[in-house]
Amino acid sequence: MSLDDLRNRIDEIDLELVKLLNERARVVVEVGKLKSRTDGPIYAPDREKQVLAKIRRANQGPLPDRTLVAIWRELMSGSFVLEKPLRIAYLGPAGSFSHTAAMLKFGQSVEYEPLADIRSVFDEISKEHCDLGIVPIENSTGGGVIETLDALIETDVKVCAEVLMAVHHNLLANCLLEDVEKIYSKPEVFAQCRNWLTATFKEAKTIPVASTARAAQMAAEEPNTAAIGSKIAAELYGLKMICENIEDIANNITRFLVVSKEDAKPTGEDKTAILFSTAHKAGALADVLEVFKKYNINMTNIESRPSKKRGWEYYFFVDFLGHHTEERIQIGLEESRQHCLQLSILGSFPRATELL
């Protein structure tokens, strides 16, 4: 076949695809009507997981799964708007890692609301000003994100999904490396680049700010100042990437939580996040973990934060495999409660198995 013949065939297929996509969209509109009658949430993480798994199973190539998944994510972004325009809050300004994670997860069709700090993301969900929020919870190099952990204690939002994203840091500035006197970034980012920073600078001052994008915005306005952040932040705020991939461990991954008013329905491959506090007495935490062992509750993360109410009392955050509606987990959690001052379920959600 000639080039023209091949392109004509592509044109025909594209027209069929447009028809089919709109046929799908008309069904989505019907789903939206049903949901508005039952007041169900628009974003259904369990169904999202099923749809993407079905697409991967059906794919016989030559397109890689990654391409099809990206297309379907964009389709689902369009679906949200047909059901009800979704507002998604993230730690801004534009160009932050949370922004990139949100865009990769929820696509181009939804509305995004950049906020000045992580706590505000939680408050916007509590007040129902936004439907969903995306917040960093832990990093493979730096560990837990304190602001997110504290906000999970202090607000009543639920966790409905998780997202894994590779994170690369760059030194962004409009001056030469040897002229950098100040570096802005998020405290967690300094921790992820600690060795590189000590090896590269003797004198430059590191100054913590709320987000990497805010750091880039500020560095663009001040002489002899750099920021550590993403390539996207460099482009948005007019900075050059003077050193690339400066993270100490190349495989640097951040896990984000999607927070909302409701958690997700079971998919068969889920995680549950809980929060509990124990009294300051010997073996208090061990008693709870003993119950987990008895019911085969397999933990995937544990973090602690001071209770801020009484000295040496702690809140523990535990993630484990399974959904809180499973009988084994319900019984296990009830028995655990007896060893806790307080225990709350932050939510069950589909387990993320791939990077965005």
Ligand SMILES: C=C(O[C@@H]1C=C(C(=O)O)C=C[C@H]1O)C(=O)O
């Ligand atoms: C259409 C629905 O609403 C949303 C859009 C989806 C889609 O386009 O396939 C899937 C899940 C939901 O997040 C649904 O719940 O089925």
